[in-house]
Amino acid sequence: MLDIRLIRESPDVIRRDLAKRNAPEKAKLLDDVIRWDKEWREALANADALKRRRNEITRQIAEAKKAGKATDKLRKEAADLPKRIDALDTKIDALAVNIRDGLLRLPNLLHESVPVGKDDTENVEVAKWGTPRKFAFELKPHGELLEALGGADFERARKIAGAGFLYLLGDLVRLDQALLQFALDYMIKQGFTAVFPPFMMRRAAYEGVVDLADFENVMYKIEGEDLYLIATSEHPMGAMFMDEVIDDGRLPIRLTGIATQFRREIGGHGVDTKGLFRMHQFNKIEQFVFCRPEDSWTWHEKLRANGEAIYRALEIPYRVVNVCTGDIGTVAAKKYDIEAWFPRQKKYGEVISCSNCTDYQARRLNIRAGKVGGDKFIPHTLNSSAIATSRGIVAVLENYQQADGSVTVPRVLRTFMGGQKDIRPPWEKG
RNA sequence: GCGGGGAUCGCCUAGCCUGGUAGGGCGCGGGGUUGCUAACCCCGUGCGCUCUGCGCUCGGGGGUUCAAAUCCCCCUCCCCGCGCCA
Known part of the structure; x- marks a missing residue:
């Protein structure tokens, strides 16, 4: 606002x-x-x-x-x-x-560095890291690979819940948890406080953080209750200080959320529809910052650097794009997308979205900062994914696939998986 | 689910019975005084506007009245106890 x-x-x-x-x-x-x-x-x-x-x-x-x-x-x-x-x-x-x-x-005011463009094809690449691996064999779609590894059961999930859900199984559950653990540990080391938020919010609080249209398109509502399932932990973290005056001595407030999140609208279809690129339910570690207005552009770069560091540690090639005016949406003043390399699709795909919302979100939530009884100001808010395990898993499966059908576990995740080095079909285990 | 108690400024609270300018304490900001830390005194401390002024604000909505924090009706949320329960 x-x-x-x-x-x-x-x-x-x-x-x-x-x-x-x-x-x-x-x-x-x-x-x-x-x-x-x-x-x-x-x-x-x-x-x-x-x-x-x-x-x-x-x-x-x-x-x-x-x-x-x-x-x-x-x-x-x-x-x-x-x-x-x-x-x-x-x-x-x-x-x-x-x-x-x-x-x-009315949308937020744009930062001057936001490129003018009509849609996501005109986002501007600002950084690139890593060299995509050359594969001497044909890559399996990650959905098929998941099933071959005994790591997911899509059909039975459809039977009980419909498309967009899955049973994650065996080592893939471990991989999912390892990604979350690794990213959460990383964020805590950066000085962020871990937050396990409510997974449901009342409408009044939710109206402060999403567009009204999202209630129809994105949010799941609990029947007979004034409760909505969260679509990202950005929402409960942003709404946490709704209608409050934050003592400015507490700023910056750095939070890292861990949550399962739920979305009704999961978008169109592309390559490899079966899989977990677009899901009704997925897990995510999120970064969220409340800071002084004069510090928010520095924080925006830090959040981006955190996201990059996580994908570098996973040794997955990525690029960063500065999201253009036609793709940025209403809330962010500037947004970076980090896009991981997906070798099966032979293109970069969004895995992290990193926004500086300046005072737009905080004003709407009626969050102020300063000294009670003294001058007050509207703090800036920023949010970014650290890792979303649905897409993070896809990125690992595609980039670490081996000719024999196994998948190598990224080095940094092994300590979170009991030292396990690769994921193989269950019948190949000793 | 049943019963009870609450919601007043950032926090704590008075006022409600008996309608007539919402008061105090803490915290915070500014000023004063004092050889130190302290203590004390004064002023300020919600929101809005066409800003020396005026209006609004007592969880929300409606009603009665010239006038409602106060009386009446409806609703929401929070807390405590009981029940159920991982």
Whole structure:
């Protein structure tokens, strides 16, 4: 949510930004918001004047009664006021709702370094690491490989829950846990506090962290309860300090969430539909930071560096893209995607998304920082994956596949798997 | 699920019965005083606006009234006990 004061004082700054996004409907919305705000302030001033008069009369009646004088005349004037005040208040409330809705739909201001582009094909590569391995054999789709290794049962999962779910089995469960353990340990070493959050949230809290459309498209609702399953641990971590004033001595607050998360909408189909690239349920270690506004760009680079470090440690080639205006969405001021190399698809695919939301998310959540009784400011929020094990597993399976059908365990994960060096079909074990 | 108690400024709390400017303490910020740390005194400390001023704010919504934290109705959430339970 943008600051209404910025919209009043510098609408042209916002107009230029919306032009970069090529979003004429948002520019129109901006004009609507400006108009509603002007009407709102006028109506508010009028209502306040009437309320002032009402309060004066009320006070006079109190004094007259105390002095034993007649109050008939005053009462007559006062009786007329409520109706006029109500009419204005109704108008003020309606305008305020419009303004709020409009503000929720206007996107964040972009950082100047965000490239202009129409969609994800125009994201700009800013870094690249590792050399994709050459394979002398034909790679199996990771879904088939999983089944051959006895690591997943898709059919029985479909039987009991439908597409988009799976039974993860045997060594693959261990691999999943090892990835989580490794990333969590890494984040803790960076000074982040581990968070195991609620997996469900009430609607009021959820409205602070997602777009309204997401309730229809993304969120699972618990029937008969005011609860939604979390779509990422970014949500409960962001909402954690909702409606609070954070003592600025506590900043920066660095959190790393570990959670299972749930999404209804799992997107379109591509290569290798069977598998765990897009799931209704997956595990993720997440990074989240609340910081001072002047520090957020430094933090953005640090979160990106953490994500890169994790994939480098896994020895999986990746590249980093600066996400362009057509792909960045409404909340982030700047977003890096880290894309791992997927040799089967012969392309880089998103495994980490790293955003600086500046004050946009915190304002919406009504989070302030500073000294109570002193000056306050809106802290900046940032979030990034550290590892999502669904896609992390796919990246490992594809990059570490061997000609004999086994999969080598990345070196850094072995201590989390009891020293195990590779994953083989169960019948090959001694 | 049953019974009871609560929600007032960042935190703690008074006010509610009996309607008439929401008070105090802590914490925090600023100033003063004092040879140190301390103690003490004064001012400030929610949100909004067309900002010397005014309006709003007592969990939310409705009602009664010239006037509601206070009276009436509905709802939400939290806590305690009992029951059930990994």
